Each structure stands twice: as C-alpha cells, then as structure tokens.
Amino acid sequence: MNKSRILLAILFCFSISLQKGFAQQNIIKCFSEENFREQAAKDPSLIKKRQQLETQMAENSAKPMNIHTGPYVIPTVVHIIHEGGDENISKAQVLDQLRIMNEDFRKMNPDTVNIPAPWKTVAADCNMEFRLAQKDPSGNCTDGINRVFSHLTNNARDNVKSVIQWDNTKYFNIWIVKSIDGGGSGGGIVLGFSSFPGLDPAKDGIVIRSDCFGSIGTVVAANYDKWGRTPTHEVGHFMNLFHIWGDDNGACSGTDYVTDTPNEGDQHFGCGTFPIYDNCSPTYPGIMFMNYMDYSDGNCVNMFTQGQKTRITTTLNGTRSKLWSAANLVATGTDGSAAVDCIPKAEFMSSGDMICEGDSVTFTDKSWHGLPTSWSWSFPGGTPSSSTSATQVVKYNTAGSYSVSLTVSNNAGTNTITKDAKIYVSATNAIVQDTLSYYETYDVTRVPGPDWTVKNDATGPTWKKTLISNSDSAMRISAYAANVLYEVDEMISPSVNLTKMPSPMLKFSLAYVRKTVSTNSDDILKVFVSSDCGKTWTQRYSKSGTLLATAAVKGGFFAPTSSEWRTETVSLATVQNKPSVRIKFQFAGGAESNNIYINDFKIYSNTVGIENISSEDIEYEVYPNPSKGNTQVHFNMPFSGTSSVIIHDVLGRELWNSNEQKRSIGSYQIPIDLNLKSGMYFVSLRINEKRFVKKLLVE
Numbered sequence: 001m002n003k004s005r006i007l008l009a010i011l012f013c014f015s016i017s018l019q020k021g022f023a024q025q026n027i028i029k030c031f032s033e034e035n036f037r038e039q040a041a042k043d044p045s046l047i048k049k050r051q052q053l054e055t056q057m058a059e060n061s062a063k064p065m066n067i068h069t070g071p072y073v074i075p076t077v078v079h080i081i082h083e084g085g086d087e088n089i090s091k092a093q094v095l096d097q098l099r100i101m102n103e104d105f106r107k108m109n110p111d112t113v114n115i116p117a118p119w120k121t122v123a124a125d126c127n128m129e130f131r132l133a134q135k136d137p138s139g140n141c142t143d144g145i146n147r148v149f150s151h152l153t154n155n156a157r158d159n160v161k162s163v164i165q166w167d168n169t170k171y172f173n174i175w176i177v178k179s180i181d182g183g184g185s186g187g188g189i190v191l192g193f194s195s196f197p198g199l200d201p202a203k204d205g206i207v208i209r210s211d212c213f214g215s216i217g218t219v220v221a222a223n224y225d226k227w228g229r230t231p232t233h234e235v236g237h238f239m240n241l242f243h244i245w246g247d248d249n250g251a252c253s254g255t256d257y258v259t260d261t262p263n264e265g266d267q268h269f270g271c272g273t274f275p276i277y278d279n280c281s282p283t284y285p286g287i288m289f290m291n292y293m294d295y296s297d298g299n300c301v302n303m304f305t306q307g308q309k310t311r312i313t314t315t316l317n318g319t320r321s322k323l324w325s326a327a328n329l330v331a332t333g334t335d336g337s338a339a340v341d342c343i344p345k346a347e348f349m350s351s352g353d354m355i356c357e358g359d360s361v362t363f364t365d366k367s368w369h370g371l372p373t374s375w376s377w378s379f380p381g382g383t384p385s386s387s388t389s390a391t392q393v394v395k396y397n398t399a400g401s402y403s404v405s406l407t408v409s410n411n412a413g414t415n416t417i418t419k420d421a422k423i424y425v426s427a428t429n430a431i432v433q434d435t436l437s438y439y440e441t442y443d444v445t446r447v448p449g450p451d452w453t454v455k456n457d458a459t460g461p462t463w464k465k466t467l468i469s470n471s472d473s474a475m476r477i478s479a480y481a482a483n484v485l486y487e488v489d490e491m492i493s494p495s496v497n498l499t500k501m502p503s504p505m506l507k508f509s510l511a512y513v514r515k516t517v518s519t520n521s522d523d524i525l526k527v528f529v530s531s532d533c534g535k536t537w538t539q540r541y542s543k544s545g546t547l548l549a550t551a552a553v554k555g556g557f558f559a560p561t562s563s564e565w566r567t568e569t570v571s572l573a574t575v576q577n578k579p580s581v582r583i584k585f586q587f588a589g590g591a592e593s594n595n596i597y598i599n600d601f602k603i604y605s606n607t608v609g610i611e612n613i614s615s616e617d618i619e620y621e622v623y624p625n626p627s628k629g630n631t632q633v634h635f636n637m638p639f640s641g642t643s644s645v646i647i648h649d650v651l652g653r654e655l656w657n658s659n660e661q662k663r664s665i666g667s668y669q670i671p672i673d674l675n676l677k678s679g680m681y682f683v684s685l686r687i688n689e690k691r692f693v694k695k696l697l698v699e
Helices: 007-011 015-019 021-025 032-042 045-061 091-105 110-114 158-162 218-222 229-238 306-316 326-332
Strands: 072-082 128-132 145-149 172-177 192-194 206-209 348-350 354-356 360-365 374-378 391-395 400-410 413-426 437-440 453-456 464-467 473-477 488-492 504-514 524-530 538-544 566-571 582-588 593-605 621-623 630-637 641-649 654-657 661-663 666-673 679-687 690-698
Touching: 032 045, 032 192, 045 306, 072 091, 072 326, 091 128, 091 229, 158 172, 158 206, 192 229, 206 229, 348 400, 348 413, 360 400, 504 524, 538 566, 566 630, 582 593, 621 690, 630 641, 630 679, 641 666
Parallel strands: 072 128, 072 145, 072 172, 172 206, 354 413, 538 666
Antiparallel strands: 192 206, 348 360, 360 391, 374 400, 400 413, 437 593, 453 488, 464 473, 473 593, 488 582, 504 566, 504 593, 524 538, 524 582, 621 630, 630 666, 641 654, 641 661, 641 679, 679 690
16 A cells, blocks of 8 residues: 555544544453553653654665575564463463464465455565574573563553563563553554564564454453464564554555555555445455455464565564574574473462462462473471372461472473462451451550551561651551562452441541652552452552642652641542451552651541531542643542543533542542643533532632
C-alpha cells in the first residue's frame, strides 16, 4: 500500500482506530503504534530516528543485497514475568508459539491453502527461523526461557523490561506477562505490543499476554487469540513492518511503505469471505484482510507479501544484522549445535498461602532452566510431610507458620529452594473475640508475631515496628533508601469476631510522602478484608501518588511530625456479622518511594445512617486542584449503590458525564482528561440521590 504521506503523520493519526472493531469487544489486538506515540511525545528525538531509519531503509532496499543461504536464524529468549499463577506458562506452550512463528515466517503454515488466488504469487517465505538460546549472556547453559517473579506482570508496559533483559543485539527478547496497560485506550484488553528497530535498545523486543502466546495451555481458556498469530504480528513490527492500512483512520492516504499490499481504509476485524471491499479498495480483489499485519482473527490471517519480505530482509541486513551473524549464533548456542541439559532451578507454586486449620494446599513444581527428572519435597507440619511427586496435596491441621522445601534433579545436577513461612495456618476461632471495638497502637505488639503477620516477596525492607516518639510506636516500611522497585509488602491483622459489632468500620492513621515531585502514581496502598482465614481477599481501599501523600514532597528520610498524619476510614460492611475477619495492608513502592507509616489501627461500630453521610465521610476529593486541565476524582462508596461524576462550566452547561454505574462498597478513582480551558468548573459527584459538588480551578 504505497501512498504518499510523511512519516510524522503516522505518529498521530491512528489512536481513534483502536476504538473500533475489536475495541468494541474490549479487545485491543496491538498497542505498538500507540506505545511508540506515547514515547515520542516524551522524547521527540524518536520521531527523527524513525524518519532517518525509513530513509536508510529506502536506500538499502534499492541496493543489491548479499545472498543469504539458509534461513536467518534469530536467537530468542523468552522472559516469563509472573506471580506464580497461570501466567507462568509451560515450556511446551513456549515451544508451541515458536513453532507457529517459524511456520508463519517460512510460509510453512498449513493455512496457506486459504490464500486467495490473486495473491498466491505475492505470498512470501520470509526466510526467518526463531531458535531458543542455549547459552546465556555469560556463556552458561540455558534453555532460552527465564522465569522471574514480579508484580510488573500486571498492567505491563516498557517498565517490565527493567526486570530482565538480555543484550538486544544478540538476543530477540520476548516478555510474557499477565496483562498489559492499555493507557488511554479506554481500558481494553491489550494482547501485545512491539518495539520498532533502531530506537531505544533498553526497550527492544515484544511483550505478549501469556494467554495469547501459543495455541495450547492458557491460550485455550482465554480464547483471545488461540492461534498464536498475535506474536507473529508483533514480530512483524519488530522487523519494521507497519499496519497495512497505514494507521490513517480510513483516509486512504496512509502507507505501510509496501507496494504489493492493497490500499486499505481501516483495519479489518473478525474473519471474512474473499473478496472484501472498502472505500480505499472498492474493486476486485479488494483488501488483503488475511495479511498478518491486519487485525483479522488469527485463524484467518495466513500471509506476508514479497514487499513485506523485502522490508524484513532489509532490516535483517541493517539494524538487526548482528542477531543472525555466524559469530552470534555460536555465542548464543543457536548455530545448530546439539542441545544439552541444564541444571534445573528449583521453583514451585502453591494453590494458596493462607488457610484455616484442617484445609489443604496443592503444591506444583515450577522448576525451570532445565527439566527435572526427580523431586523431593519437605512439608514440616503437613500431611504428608514429604513427597517425591511433581505435584502434591498437603493438609495442615494445626495453626502456625510453616516452611516448604523442594529439591529437583536431572542428569546435569541438583538444586534446592526453601521458602520460610510459606504457609500460614489460622485457627478456626477469631483471635479477638466478642468485642464492640478493636484498637491497636503497636506499642506493645510484636509484628510479626502470633497475631500480626508480615509478608515480603523480595529482599527489600518490609513492614517493621519503629519508635516514632519517646513512647509511641508505628509500623513503617523504610522505603527511602533501599526500596525494591514495585515490591509488594503486606501486613495482616489478627482475626477479629464482628458478630457483635453493627456497621463495622476500620480507621487508621497514615503518614506518607513522595521523594520527588515527578512521581505521580508509582506508590500505592491498598486495604483488603478476608473472612475465610486469608484464602480470599476483597479490596476495600486504594490510594496512590498524590492522593496517598499526607504531606509535601521530602527528598530526605521521612519521619513524620504530628501534623503530617491523616486519618483514613474504610467501611467493613461486606464482612459484617462474620466471626473471623482479617485486615490486610498492601504497599507497592515505585522508583521514588519514601517511608510510609501506619498507626492507631481501630475497628469500631459506626451507626451513622445513610442520610447523614457527608462529603468528609466519603472522602470526596478532586486532585490536583488547581489543575492544568487533567485531574481525578477520588471517593469512597460507604454502601452499595450507583454513582456518577459530572462536570459543568459556570454557565451550568454539562461538559462531561462519566455515566451512572453500579458500585459496591470501596474506594474509587476516576481520571478526567478533558484539556479544559482556564477557568472555574463544578465537579459533581452523585451517589444514589445525594449530590456532592466541588469547585475545580483550571490554570
């Protein structure tokens, strides 16, 4: 589709198209261009780099290329970023996806028989083969798959690449994650995105949802793309292919810089019966909806063109040339040498880590790096206390905290992992019985101890009791100097009997500041409740960034004064009358975290009726205020009901309405990005029939 348009326009004309088709089903197939546009808005030099690369591509494609015998072999590493759940996909699922990619890029996919007759002659074997690396960057044995525990697997973006990345000039990096942040796309489910060549090496590679990688395992359950064609599409971007419709929202003026892809007005969704016409290709043979760089369903795309192959080959002989060089294939073990066994790295997952007395936990081997051939488990306090199976169900009858060990072996060697305090077993009866209120100042309580529990998933600082005055103690995470990026730390209360506490509420004192002004929402505090010994949790509170802060930014170590504390209130109505309730504080810190403190924990009875609820009770806030045009509304729902946010100007004209939604008890944040002009506005929050109004000043 070779149509005149300057490259700069590519960056700004495609985002609306993401709202159509699959977006109507809340699915966003590809976020590559949107992600690039966001990066370019922050770093305009990327636009120039892309223009320069396109000029270079045009020059190189016009020159005779060296004849390459055999396929271009691409050393590949797959980084599985997980939290111990289904996103930690099997090696079989990884290998299945590489099979699909190798078939697609070699025109060996069985569905080439479905290519329409007019395009059979232009369908191309792109001469690429993807092989998992057998040597890591240090020359050590690897199976080309890394498994890393990180909460960045949730709503991932380029930040997930900071968890682990191998040299992008030697390896094609693939990151597998649980979910991808759709940014301004309306919160849809993003399936994948890719970098483009020649830009930021620290972000080079593709990111794919775990349930869109391969055609087996977790893909079957999700059914977003059960054919493995999302990675094929993203690899196309990695090799500098663009969407075939030119990202021009139907204007027929965009370009993918390829002459043998027909002019297409907009992306095509679903499947389709050939021929299909649109406003840009209204005559036979119509649009090439079966091209991998369109948005048709995975079972309906089946081809690259000769023109796309030329761009891929030009890229392989340009910015990607080191990947397939003979020296690099030897260095990465992808030169065809025989595979060898690697020593396994022991790892396991459990079906839960908090249970009641008499309940069971299922432990499953998740060892990696090398496939184990034998297993040896140790379950102190459990029944059975040991096992030699890959999976084992263990019952715990006595309250307490228990460790778990696993030793795995194969012909290459043995490895052991021990997780202390992995399983926490609660007594059936509540620790705090038959009370109308429960108050905790942490002055005499041991944390962790027999009642309060602390969980830390990394090696950084966690919740710890600290003296804040001569006689007053509080819980603190000393995140100022040694916080582990995006580490999650949890502090869990003893179980409290609420059967005699009408309208239960939680109140606690909070002190927290950000280290720099630039940090907006990296740091987040959440509060959860559980009435089943911690097996399941329900979120009741969440604040982040500026809404979480209780005082101004402090670049140094934060030790709060008396005026830098704030009282927070959370409804516990969902666990009213429950005989055993636990509260969990969960903090995740970003790159610029400072210390956070919790004190004066109190569960009490609140008999205030709905008619007496005030804006202070629901903690209604509009922030920042004054604003530059972008702001957000925060509020608590003290009871289940409907709510909406409406913005009016000073003349009473409605400018924006979030539309009424049913919401349960909890804390909510609604972002507002309207690019409002300078002036005064009114932000109305409506909960059921009650309305709360605040002024918003836009500077």
